[in-house]
Amino acid sequence: MAAQVANRLLKPEVLARLGSLELVARTVVDGVTTGLHRSPHFGFSQEFAEYRAYNEGDDLRYVDWNVYARTDRTYIKRFRGETNTAITLLLDASASMNFGTPVNKLHQAMYLLAALAYTARKQHDSMGLAVFDETVRHYLPPSARPDSLVRILGQLEKTEAGSGTDIIAALASLRASMTRRGLVIVASDFYADADELLAALRPLAHQGQDVAIFHILDPEEVEPSLARISALRDLESDETVIVDPAFLQGGYQSRFKAHCDSIEQACRRIGADYTRVMTSEPLDAALQSYLRFRERRGR
């Protein structure tokens, strides 16, 4: 079933030709949800979820007076559609994201975040966007206004790869703005030290933020296919390193795999959801991972 869904989804190179990011998001999301049919994840309506004991300060409008009449106890009704989560999308627009084929990592991340924003809009969540490289270049605070999706998609479409990257500093500066509990979604290639990343993400988790990490990777950087000695130019520092293909086949790949694993473990430690997204693959796996994550968190 999953394979059939994947087949119906458009590949990244096809998505790149759609032009409008909104159209990309709609195409991706509709493809996933149509394939899921009546899947057991959360619905998007005012559906009853559970009762909870009334606490002081709760809104009296949500007290179930029928239960109170029968049991003489006050309970609060909770609905699934009322989660009203504040979702903050963090896009890494550093120079290293400008790499990859058939689409580069930046575009793949943009398609993914656009699809997530479209999904969130359907759930009436408030959405915000932060684009960063060495610093935070653009920041749209989470908003439930109807035009928030348009603003986010517009900002995404304007985004181009910048210079270097410093995700640690960017997360630190954003932390002050994200006081409201919600969901933080980060799409990046995470060229940072795993421990430092852990240190940057941990305060968000302590604030009660749910963190979803999308590690955007390109097959060429995971398993380079160079067959001859080449000079590799760092996109961020512009430095050139002459590399033997034998090293790329051996030492580099083991180092890179260890890095990815350490990133994933760091995410696990703070309870963040970690998903790898390849530029050569459709976005269905990433979206399903996101939906499962939302389902687990009950939001």
Next chain:
Amino acid sequence: MSLLFPAYLAGLLGLALPWLLHRFSDQQAPEQAFPSRRFLEATTPPVSRTRQLKYLGLLALRILSLLLLCFLFAQPWLNRQGADAVVSKHHVIAVDQSLSMRTAGRWPSAVARARDIVADLPAGDSLELLGFDNGIRRSDRRDEPASVQLQGLSDRQPGFLAADYGALMQGINRIATESDVPVKLWLITDVQQSALPSQLNALYAPQLDELQVESVLSEPQRNVHLQASALSSDGVNVQVNVQLLASESGAAEAEPSDDAVRHGTTVQLYSGDRLLAEQQVSLKPFELQSIVFDRLIMPATSNPVFTVALAEPDALADDDRVDVVVRTANPMPVTLLATDRSVSGNSSVFLTTALETDELARVDVILGSAERVPAEVQHLISARLLGEHVDLDILQFIDSGANALLFSGDPAVSPRSIDQLAIPSIRGREMGLSDDAHPLQLGKLDWSGTRFYDVPPLALSEGDRVLLQTSDRQAVLVERQTERGRLLLLNDRLDGVSSNLPLQPAFVALMQSIIGYFDASTALPDQIVAGERLALPARVQVLDPDEQPLLTLDASAHSGAIELDEPGLYKIVGVRGEHALQVVLDSREANISALSESALSAWQGRYNASDEALQPDSAVNGSSGSLRADADRSMTVAEAARLAGWRIILPLLLLAFIMESALANRRLNVRRDGS
């Protein structure tokens, strides 16, 4: 620089070029973008790998292409190297038959030299023996064996024409072009300086392989060339002018110097066999001297002739004696034919005055038709009605080869005074356009004051050529087409009333131009140089000095041209009488001075240099002349072998280029734009 150049082999050095390119190019590793160098480790490239030649197949193809290219261009030269050993030669022996070879001893020496050359020729070589003077004279027996051709040479004798080495070499070049084997020219001549062409590059025959000049000069010889003319201004007294030029074969022609040795020469004047006078002159080489025999009495014959001769014999006897015809300075006879249409006496006065100016012509007035014009008169002027048809008697006169000028003599229009002319005509019409392309060249005359008050009507017929017209495009002078002779129509009454043309200075010039134009059509020259072509009118016969006719009956019926090769006193007999024609020797040819050694070496050296160029060691350092001769020679040698080589090398080269291109595209990741 020729395309077929042995130095193209030096292009083999170009084979190093692809190797160098492959050797030193691509030494730097290709640069590629990469997201981050965080996990990369710099590698020190191993020396052996960077120095290794890459794309060996491509390198081999490129070297092969250049190799084929070099051999392709050098291949004609290579072929010739192999072909020279087996290809025989065609020998052309050209023997000088010009006038100067009649000098004592030269012709027998030339024949003997030709025999020696033929005897020494290799067995497999072919031979052609030919003569030349102002062009090559090929024998009908040139395909016969050498002995037959030699016999034909012995039967020949030098002529009276001048030699032209330029014409000879160009003729030999044509023979060499037609030949399949290299051609060697043996030139047996007296190396006369006067035979050099005015354009020295005519001496070069590109297709000729080799030149060997064999001089027949042995000891210095001296010749005095004699030219003479006789003139009588009054028909009684005669003056004979003689010009003498001495030359020596031992020295090249130069300006006469003061210390040159003078030789005494006696010039004698005869009338028939009777010696009338003689003079002693002292001559230096290359100094022109003139003497005059004066107060001679005109001989009482129709064609009075004097003979001028040198008393002492010299090397060339043919120019030591010359017959000269006495020319009289008589004005040209012109008949003004008066008929009943000649209504104005003014016209005859104007015409006579204009024609007799400067004693150009003598005008006789005759009354009646053209049939009464004397036979010796060839120019007629008459007043006629200028209609579409010309009177029969005029046509008959013209048909005899004579010329006529008709002016308007319409009897219906009586001479009128200016008072009787219409008002618009008082100011008259100016002269308009003229036909400047016509030999009369009327545009050069000054027509500024000429006015036409009453232009008579003129009916033009088909083929009429308007030579003059008024400003309102009325024809004034017209030339009408005739089969023989010339007919001009002057559309004016020449009375001084209907126009002021007869009163203008331009009228005299016009009439003299017309008479000169008429005379040019019938005049025969008094003297020509042997070998020149003489244009003859129809219905004449040419008698040689022995009174033998030279023209057939059919040839004499039409106008044509004849070439008189022998000197002497010829006669041209026609309906107008007998005309003496003196054919004289070419004075340049009688100058027997020899070509300088340096000039001869330079001429012959161009072909000798080509022999040196055949040696491989001197191939690169050869002169441009030798290289050109080398290249030109290779065009004629081993044609088939050369083409065969091209047929093999060219497809191979094409194949190598295609493979190189395909391989380069694939291995070097060459892409076309947009693909």
